[in-house]
Amino acid sequence: MLSSSLLFYVLAATATLAVPTAGEQAASQAADTTSSQAGQATPVAAATAVSATSNAAQDETTTNWAGVVLTFGQGAIVESVTGTFTVPTPNTPPGGDDHDLYTSAAWLGIDGYTCATALLRTGVEFIRVNGIVTATAWYEWYPSLARSYYKNFTVAPGDVISATVTAGSPKNGVASIINTSTGEQASVLLGGTQYASLCRATGEWIVGDSSHPNGTEAPLPLPDFGNVTFSGAFASVYHPTNPVSNVLNIVHNGTTLTTVTTEYDTVTIEYIGK
Secondary structure (H helix, E strand, O other): OOOHHHHHHHHHHOOOOOOOOOOOOOOOOOOOEEEOOOOOOOOOOOOEEEEOOOOOEEEEEEOOEEEEEEEOOOOOEEEEEEEEEEOOOOEOOOOOOOOOEEEEEEEEEEOOOOOOOOEEEEEEEEEEEOOEEEEEEEEEEEOOOOEEOOOOOOOOOOOEEEEEEEEEEOOEEEEEEEEOOOOEEEEEEEEOOOOOOOOOOOEEEEEEOOEOOOOOOOEOOOOEOOEEEEEEEEEEEEOOOOOEEEEEEEEEOOEEOEEEEEEOOEEEEEEOOO
8 A cells, every 4th residue: 555645646646737747735724624425516497518529629649647628718607517438557667666656546626727727627547566566546636636535435456436626616616536446435624724726727637647756847657557438528617618528648759548539528648659
């Protein structure tokens, strides 16, 4: 088992935006309210459900995000993002050393792509080190540190996870997660002047890599996670003008490590770095 300090260091390192940088960790805030019951914002009239794969996709490469970012025209407000995925089993990639640390996370969120000030997201991190696999459910309002929901919320490879983030305003939101395989649920109410303001401009469904904890922008090795499929991938959006799905893939040292396929409300990210 990994120590909690290593876990949170790795979680904090995932807090990279579309152009990844290192050293982003800020002091963690203590105003979060955690509940053992999953909570979702009350639906509001006029918000429109938009699938993650709306309109023509534009392909991009990054060093740390693979998946789909849904962007909109001026005036659109993303209120919530939701999706369901199965936690993968991280394996040592071909040619890798099973004693090394390999880490990644499957998550969904609001902002962090065109909006540089904040990112609200939730998901599951999966780690392999010394042949041992661990997984942790977490949430984050960047630039505050990522946190696990609570110590008794369990998640493991093969579990089916449903997750939602909701932003009722630029400084108030909810992160919710349900382990449908175990029946466990959790939600966290987030809000206050201490949080950076969300733009509520984009929705994301991502498998993300982590920056190296030595303070450089070099990414940690990505595990062979097989594939992660987000189903029911929808964003609830006010004034959803000109939705465009931007498909992102991870490239390390000139080698493409992922491929992304989409179909209506489904986003599949596959590891291909073999």
